[in-house]
Amino acid sequence: MLKTTTLLRSFTLVLVSTLSFFSFSAFAQQESEDDIWDEMDCIVDEAVPSPCEETYYSDSADPEHLAGFDPIVFNIFFWGINEDDGLNPPTFTEEHVLMNIAKLNIEFNQYNIFFKLKGWDNTSYRATNRYTGAMINNIWDTALSNGWYDSESLNFYVPYSFAIGSGQALGHGSIVSGTHHWSFQAPERTTILHEIAHNFDIYHTRHNYSNPVTCERVTRDSADPNYNADTNGDCSIDTAAVPEMQVGDVNLETCQYEANEQGCDGDFYIIFESDVRNYMGSRSAGCYDQFSVGQAIRMREYIAEDPNNELDAVTTTLASLYEPYKGEYIEYASQPNTDPPLFQPGFEYYFWDCECKEQTPCNDPAPYDDTSFTYTNTQLLHILKDETNYSSITHPNHSAIAIKHPHEDFWPQPRRCFDNWQTPPIIGGTVTKFNDGIFNTNVTITEKDSLQMNNANLINDLDSGLYNIKKNKVDGSVDETNVLKENN
Numbered sequence: 001m002l003k004t005t006t007l008l009r010s011f012t013l014v015l016v017s018t019l020s021f022f023s024f025s026a027f028a029q030q031e032s033e034d035d036i037w038d039e040m041d042c043i044v045d046e047a048v049p050s051p052c053e054e055t056y057y058s059d060s061a062d063p064e065h066l067a068g069f070d071p072i073v074f075n076i077f078f079w080g081i082n083e084d085d086g087l088n089p090p091t092f093t094e095e096h097v098l099m100n101i102a103k104l105n106i107e108f109n110q111y112n113i114f115f116k117l118k119g120w121d122n123t124s125y126r127a128t129n130r131y132t133g134a135m136i137n138n139i140w141d142t143a144l145s146n147g148w149y150d151s152e153s154l155n156f157y158v159p160y161s162f163a164i165g166s167g168q169a170l171g172h173g174s175i176v177s178g179t180h181h182w183s184f185q186a187p188e189r190t191t192i193l194h195e196i197a198h199n200f201d202i203y204h205t206r207h208n209y210s211n212p213v214t215c216e217r218v219t220r221d222s223a224d225p226n227y228n229a230d231t232n233g234d235c236s237i238d239t240a241a242v243p244e245m246q247v248g249d250v251n252l253e254t255c256q257y258e259a260n261e262q263g264c265d266g267d268f269y270i271i272f273e274s275d276v277r278n279y280m281g282s283r284s285a286g287c288y289d290q291f292s293v294g295q296a297i298r299m300r301e302y303i304a305e306d307p308n309n310e311l312d313a314v315t316t317t318l319a320s321l322y323e324p325y326k327g328e329y330i331e332y333a334s335q336p337n338t339d340p341p342l343f344q345p346g347f348e349y350y351f352w353d354c355e356c357k358e359q360t361p362c363n364d365p366a367p368y369d370d371t372s373f374t375y376t377n378t379q380l381l382h383i384l385k386d387e388t389n390y391s392s393i394t395h396p397n398h399s400a401i402a403i404k405h406p407h408e409d410f411w412p413q414p415r416r417c418f419d420n421w422q423t424p425p426i427i428g429g430t431v432t433k434f435n436d437g438i439f440n441t442n443v444t445i446t447e448k449d450s451l452q453m454n455n456a457n458l459i460n461d462l463d464s465g466l467y468n469i470k471k472n473k474v475d476g477s478v479d480e481t482n483v484l485k486e487n488n
Contacts, residue, residue, distance in 0.1 A: 052230065052231045052232065052233075052235035053231070054305075054307070056301055056302075056304070056305040056307075057235065057298060057301050057302075058297065058301060059230040059235075059237055059294075060294065060297050061236070061237050061238040061292065061293045061294035061297065062293070062297075063293050065297055066111065066293055066296050066297050066300065069111070069112050069300040069304075070112060070407075070409075071112040071113075071114060071318060071407055071409055071410075072112065072113060072114065072303060072315060073114040073115070073116050073315065073316045073317060073318060073320060073321060074113070074114070074115055074116070074153075074154055074311070074314050074315055074316070075115075075116050075118040075150070075152055075153035075154065075314050075315075075316050075320075076101070076104070076115050076116070076117065076118060076153055076154040076155075076156060076314075077118045077119050077120065077121075077149075077150040077153035077154070077155055077156070078092065078097050078100070078119075078120040078121075078122075078156050078157075078158065079120070079121055079122070079124075079125050079143070079148055079149070079155060079156065079157045079158065079178075080092050080120070080121065080122030080123070080125065080158050080181075081125045081126075081127065081130050081131050081139065081157060081158060081159040081160070082122070082123065082125060082126045082127075082131060083126065083127075083128040083131045084126050084127065084128045085126075086123065086126050088131065088160070090122045090123075091122060091158045091159065091160060091181040091184070092120075092122055092158050092181065092184050092185060093122075094120070095390065096184055096185050097117070097120045098117075098344065098345055098390045099187060099345075099388070100184060100192050101115060101117045101344050101345065101346055102344070102345040102346035102385070102386070103190070103192060103193060103346070104192065104193065104196060104346065105344070105345075105346030105347060105385070106346050106385055106386070107193050107291075108193075108196075109346070109347075109405060110296075111291075111296040111299065111300060112300075112407060113200075113299065113300070113303070114318075114321060115154075115346075116316050116320045116321060116344070117325045117344045118150060118152065118153045119150070119153075119325075121148070122158075124148055125142075125143065125146070125148045125157075127142050127146075130142050130159060131159055131160050132159065132160045132161045133161065133162070133163045134159060134162065134163060135162065135163050135164075135168065136157070136162070136168035136169065136170050136176065136177065136178055137170060139157050139159065139178065140155075140157075140170055140176050143155070143157070149176075151313065152313060152314060152316075153314050154175050154176075154177075154196070154199065154314050155175065155176050156176075156177055156178055156179075156192070156195075156196075157176070157177075157178035158178055158179060158180070158181055158184045159178065159180060159181070160180065160181050161180045161181070162178075162180055166179055166180050166182070166183045166189075166191050167179035167180070167183060167191040167192070167194060167195045168195065169195045169198035169199055171198075172198055172201045172202075172203065173199065173200070173201045173302065173307065173308050173310075174198075174199055174308075174310075175199060175310045175311070175314055176199075177195035177196060177198060177199055178195065179191040179192055179195060188286075189285075190279055190288045190289075193279050193288075194279050194280060194288075197279060197280060197291065197295070197299065200298075200299040200302050200303060201298065201299070201302040202234075202236075202280055202291070202295050202298060202299060203233075203234040203235065203280065204234060204280050204281075204282065205233075205234050205236075205239045205240070205242050205275060205278055205280045205281050205282075206233075206234075206242050206243060206244050206245075206281075206282055207233050207234045207235075208232065208233055209233070209241070209242065209243050209244060209263075209264065210243075210244075210264070211264075212264055214232050214233075215232060215233065215241075215263070215264035215265075216228060216229055216232045216233025216234070216241040216263075216264075217229075217232070217241060217263060217264065217265040217267070218240075218241045218263045218265060218267040218268070218269060218270055219265075219267065220237070220240075220270075226265055226267075229241070234280065234295075235298065236292055236294035236295045236298060237294050238292045238293055238294040238295075239275055239278060239280075239292050239294065239295065240269070240270060240271045240272060240275045241263050241269060242269065242271055242275055242281065242282075243261055243263070243269065244282055244283075245257075245259070245281070245282050245283035245284070246259075246283060247283065249261075249283060250276055250283055250284045250287070252284065252286050252287060254273075255273050255276045255277055255284065255287035256273055256276065257269070257271035257272075257273075257275070257276055274290065274292070277289050277290050278290060278291065278292060278295075279291055280295065317368075318368075318409055318410075319368035319369075319415075321347070321403065322368055322401050322403075322415045322416050324341035324342050324343050324394075324395065325342060325343065325344050326341075326342055327339050327340050327341040327342045327394070328340075328341060329341055329364060329365065329395070329418065329420070330397065330420060331363075331422070331424075331475075332420070332422050332423055332424045332475060333397060333420050333421050333422055333423060334423055334424070334477070335424070335475060335477075340394040340395075341394055341395050342390065342391065342393055342394055343393045343394065343395070343401075344393075345383075345385070345386075345387055345388070345390055345393060346385055347383075347385050347403050347404070347405075348382075348383065348384055348385045348403070348404035348405075349381070349382070349383040349393065349401060349402070349403060349404070350379055350381075350382055350401075350402040350403075350404060350414070351379065351380045351381040351382070351383075351395065351396050351399035351400070351401060351402075352375045352376060352377060352378065352379060352380070352399060352400050352402055352414050353375060353376045353378040353379075353380055353398060353399060354373050354374065354375040354376075354398065354399055354400040354414065354417035354418075354419055355373060355374050355375070355398070355417075355419055356372075356373045356417055356419040357372060357373065357374075360372060360373075361419070361421075361422075362417045362418055362419040362420065363419075363420045363421075363422045364418075364420075365395070365416040365417065365418040366400075366415075366416055366417045366418075367416075368415050368416060371413060371415070373400065373417035373419065375400050375414055375417065380396045380398065380399040381394075381396050381399065395416075395418055396418075397418055397419070397420050398418070398419050398420075399417070399418060400414035400415060400416060400417040400418070401414055401415050401416050402414035402415075423473075424473035424474050424475040424477060425450070425473065425474045426450060426453045426454050426471045426472065426473055426474075426479075427450045427453075427472055427473065427474050428447070428448060428449050428450050428453055428472050429447075429448050429453045429469065429470045429471040429472045429478075430445055430446065430447055430448065430469075430470045431445075431446045431448060431458075431462070431467060431468075431469055432444070432445045432446075432467060432468040432469075432470075433446075433463075433465050433466070433467050434465070434466040434467070434468070435465075437465060437466050438466065439466070453471050453472075459483055459485065462483070462485045463485070464485050464486055464487055465484075465485055466482070466483075466484050466485075467482070467483045467484075467485060468480065468481075468482050468483075469481045469482075469483060
């Protein structure tokens, strides 16, 4: 594991006397195993300066502007947290990791943000005091002290539980976040999307709702003197001003806001279904299924600016998406593969029939930039992005990988043609002559070395008769052929 000290971030403790607890620069989402309502409470002092004034934000909510950003790929590494003795059940399995990497890519790929599974470790991080009841800053301090992080990845931690919330991020614009084990294991939970959005500087839609100075007013009419959606609240002009919702404020069957509350300017809130469904909202678990265009643009503009100088180190290439996260390619075409190359879910893959030129064989997959091979639209394998049979997402021999995505860097050009016709080298063998011209035990067996067995004239040089030829290959396999040689 690569280690570095450059990932350290300052962590501020602010004493909020009116609330009688320490407030950390962490952002949390709470969920209950027994109740679909979730707090999504942000445990940070809300009397903070407006986050909307950075000059690199355009305040745009234009889909065309969003579509103009080029693809970018981030490595991500998952860490399970165990008790000191390591005897507790694992906080996650490989299947849980793959389920969550699929969630990330299915949601964020539409914004040309991609995630590459760099790896996972659910055994090394052993710290009982971080296994339950810790804050993300405590978890991160321990990780730094013990090398339980990857300096080239976003680091996502999965304890059994946090001190508060089902998920936390190490401040807006960090590269560290996490969720407790139950949310990480639940297919329907979207906590990971919420926390990764914090990593890209996205705020709760209710941000500063109760602060009379920095609260967001209800009006969305930019000509109204009260309009401040571009400077206050969550800084996204296409999300409504919202309060911290309470149980009963939202109808979870219709995903409609049904309360009748007033905002900080005295106007009644106007909250649409899209706001209830927003991943950064509150009290509406079961409805979450979207970010707004303005939030997505803000993510991309934050990524482009990288004001904390951390994202560049965790960025990787488009080519990495065409690499397996584990497994190996077969060396010989006839060899059964017990450890096939497996690809992360969350993409729609086409594996198209391909053929490499003789001068550039593809016994190993062709490099990403080598598109000299020929291919057809014959599908050897087609995988949908929501495929959950993860062992089926492999790379068949004689195929190239095409990822279905509208950006020109992906579709329709396939990559990495794997066209392996190589057979194992012959290292020796035997030529058995049946002296009576029939299969019986009256035989003469002649041992041959590799040069003799690879001789193209091996059969032509035999006398007339009935023979059994066994060619021993380097992988332990044997090719066996019966030959009836007639007149020379």
